[in-house]
Amino acid sequence: MDVPPLVAQAQQRAADNGFAYSCAPLTGELLAALAAAVPPGGRILELGTGMGVGLAWVLHGLRGREDVVLVTVEHDPKTAALAADADWPAWVRPHTGDAVALLPELGSFDLVFADAEGGKWSGLDRTLAALREGGVLLLDDMDPARYTLAEHHAAIAAVRATLRADAGLVLVDLPVGTGHIIATRRHAAAAA
Numbered sequence: 001m002d003v004p005p006l007v008a009q010a011q012q013r014a015a016d017n018g019f020a021y022s023c024a025p026l027t028g029e030l031l032a033a034l035a036a037a038v039p040p041g042g043r044i045l046e047l048g049t050g051m052g053v054g055l056a057w058v059l060h061g062l063r064g065r066e067d068v069v070l071v072t073v074e075h076d077p078k079t080a081a082l083a084a085d086a087d088w089p090a091w092v093r094p095h096t097g098d099a100v101a102l103l104p105e106l107g108s109f110d111l112v113f114a115d116a117e118g119g120k121w122s123g124l125d126r127t128l129a130a131l132r133e134g135g136v137l138l139l140d141d142m143d144p145a146r147y148t149l150a151e152h153h154a155a156i157a158a159v160r161a162t163l164r165a166d167a168g169l170v171l172v173d174l175p176v177g178t179g180h181i182i183a184t185r186r187h188a189a190a191a192a
């Protein structure tokens with residue numbers, strides 16, 4: 001597919017600033033498809049803004065919908081400032097700070113894109129607590145082959161184990177691209 005203009009701008013911003021951690025196009029398309037399914041008045045959270053590539057894919061999925069709140073968190077002030085320089089719609093709410101520390105005050109969400117170590121490798125419980133019934137959590141960079149250090153392997157194995165142990169979640173491992181997990185929070189009415 002053609003890269004949406006806002007995504008291309010964010011990719012250029014990343015290239016200009018030597019930022020190598022933007023989400024891959026496949027992840028972005030997945031994110032856009034999930035964002036398009038967020039219900040009216042819904043809320044989306046991104047952990048780890050980076051240069052705004054993921055954010056741009058979410059906006060592509062939403063296609064001008066102003067009824068959806070989009071919160072994004074970045075802990076590095078320089079990165080956050082560069083991303084904030086973009087022409088985001090007024091209803092995008094950027095936060096600068098540590099995702100784990102901020103999570104309890106951000107509210108609850110229909111879609112969470114966990115794309116930072118904070119809120120995924122640490123503080124996953126807080127991310128899960130912010131996931132609404134029917135809400136979808138997308139985790140990126142879950143392919144063990146991406147990591148060389150044993151501690152990183154252990155970190156992603158722990159994330160998988162935590163998610164699998166949660167009976168309130170329905171999980172799918174998508175071993176494509178950078179490796180993704182989608183976890184959907186069951187509705188309370190679901191059988192125990």
Ligand SMILES: C[S@@+](CC[C@H](N)C(=O)[O-])C[C@H]1O[C@@H](n2cnc3c(N)ncnc32)[C@H](O)[C@@H]1O
Binds near residue numbers: 074
């Ligand atoms: C993989 S990049 C994010 C890419 C972006 N989501 C995208 O789709 O292009 C991870 C980002 O998370 C940020 N980060 C790392 N730990 C964080 C934390 N605890 N809280 C908030 N941001 C964090 C990093 O500074 C980095 O910019």
